[in-house]
């Protein structure tokens with residue numbers, strides 16, 4: 001059991017997380033472009049877990065053809081203890097604003113757009129988070145990798161119909177090191193705002 005002050009912080013964060021982001025939804029100004037890709041053009045298999053599924057989303061010509069709820073604010077919130085955790089889903093978080101449709105855990109861009117996500121974490125464990133954008137024509141961006149506690153800002157480039165893929169893997173703190181994706185409900189939630197367009 002964490003000390004009282006820590007528990008209070010966790011409680012505040014849990015409440016704030018309902019809106020899609022955490023209480024630490026504050027950018028530090030630190031920018032990481034594509035740290036994992038800057039180094040290795042030669043590395044065939046990057047260290048982080050690769051996002052799945054890799055099948056590209058359907059090719060569309062209009063947002064009308066995309067399933068899901070229209071949103072302008074999205075939170076990808078990981079719980080690092082899975083179903084046995086405290087369910088605050090603030091252990092590795094990224095939040096961003098843009099034009100998307102969300103269908104379950106599937107996040108699809110409804111236009112060509114540049115989006116910068118802010119990230120945060122309230123956890124004793126540190127996590128490596130991997131972001132990849134899969135385009136309808138089968139191309140995918142190089143994985144963007146950041147540490148959950150780095151306060152990183154994550155630039156993302158979407159096309160109409162592009163799908164977001166996010167995965168998390170614990171690297172310190174004693175949490176399970178098994179990689180998890182945004183599509184595993186016990187480990188991640190995709191939270192959306194109420195703004196409909």
Ligand SMILES: [Ca+2]
Nearest residue numbers: 086088089091
């Ligand atoms: Ca937690």
